[in-house]
Amino acid sequence: GNSVTQMEGPVTLSEEAFLTINCTYTATGYPSLFWYVQYPGEGLQLLLKATKADDKGSNKGFEATYRKETTSFHLEKGSVQVSDSAVYFCALLGAGNMLTFGGGTRLMVKP
Amino acid sequence: NAGVTQTPKFRILKIGQSMTLQCTQDMNHNYMYWYRQDPGMGLKLIYYSVGAGITDKGEVPNGYNVSRSTTEDFPLRLELAAPSQTSVYFCASRAGGETQYFGPGTRLLVL
Numbered sequence: 001g002n003s004v005t006q007m008e009g010p011v012t013l014s015e016e017a018f019l020t021i022n023c024t025y026t027a028t029g030y031p032s033l034f035w036y037v038q039y040p041g042e043g044l045q046l047l048l049k050a051t052k053a054d055d056k057g058s059n060k061g062f063e064a065t066y067r068k069e070t071t072s073f074h075l076e077k078g079s080v081q082v083s084d085s086a087v088y089f090c091a092l093l094g095a096g097n098m099l100t101f102g103g104g105t106r107l108m109v110k111p
Numbered sequence: 112n113a114g115v116t117q118t119p120k121f122r123i124l125k126i127g128q129s130m131t132l133q134c135t136q137d138m139n140h141n142y143m144y145w146y147r148q149d150p151g152m153g154l155k156l157i158y159y160s161v162g163a164g165i166t167d168k169g170e171v172p173n174g175y176n177v178s179r180s181t182t183e184d185f186p187l188r189l190e191l192a193a194p195s196q197t198s199v200y201f202c203a204s205r206a207g208g209e210t211q212y213f214g215p216g217t218r219l220l221v222l
Contacts, residue, residue: 004153032209043115043201043213044154051209089153093209097142098169101153 002027002094006102009087013080013109021075021105023064023090031092033057033066033073034099038087047075047088080109113137115214117202123220124192132187132217134202140212142205143185145169145177147198148216154201160185192221 006023013019025033032051036044048057053068062077073090090102118133136143141162146154156169160179174196176188185204189196199218203211 008151034209036213041215043215044203045213046210049209091153097205097209098156098159099154099211101155103151103153 002031002092002100004090004092004100004102006088006090006105008103009106011105011107013107015082015109015111016079017109019075019077019080019084019107021088021090021107023073023075023102025071025073025090025092027071027092027094027100029095030068031094033064034091034093035062035064035073035075036089036091036101038089038104040086044089080107082109082111085109115202115204115212117200117214117217119217120215121218121220123222124189125222126192126194128192129188129190130192130219132189132200132202132219134185134187134214135183136185136202136204136212136214137183138204138206138212139182140204140206141182142211143179144203144205144211145175145185145187146201146203147171147196148201149198157187157200189219194221197221 034049035047037047048059050057050066144159145157158177160166202214205211
């Protein structure tokens with residue numbers, strides 16, 4: 001079956017540091033890939049997505065590239081802010097439009 | 112446009128009690144979903160619905176029931192609460208595209 005593995009947190013960074021959150025997946029076919037973000041006390045929000053190999057999703061300074069050869073979709077941001085503190089979920093969309101989520105990575109950005 | 116709303120925000124249940132988690136969306140989405148999120152784990156699909164009157168099981172349906180009498184509402188019922196059902200529950204909806212929109216979640220504690 002489908003599965004998503006992402007690095008465990010928490011990840012603690014200083015403001016303006018570079019962020020990478022690793023995500024790898026196992027799936028049949030070529031699923032669409034997503035990053036969702038969950039701010040404290042809120043539901044999940046779509047951050048970015050990519051629908052085919054070599055696509056790059058981007059939003060709010062975050063980027064992730066769909067790498068079929070390494071089955072990865074790592075999230076990056078060049079300069080994090082305190083307001084980026086949240087939990088980040090990698091997910092894939094499989095058969096029947098079902099989302100499979102990774103375990104989530106908590107990011108804490110200190111001023 | 113409130114999006115996806117869930118009530119209650121937090122609830123404590125005793126073992127064997129029952130309750131209904133409410134979910135309402137005002138976006139006229141056909142598809143609705145219930146997930147549970149356990150600590151350190153990704154979201155797991157409990158039940159989903161592709162339209163009013165149609166529901167189906169997800170990955171972890173045991174101990175839960177759902178109904179979908181209207182497009183807007185998708186309540187989740189726990190009949191005999193067990194400690195294993197302690198979790199955070201998220202409702203989500205989507206239109207015909209791939210993006211799911213999530214509610215803020217209900218935190219449930221079963222003691």
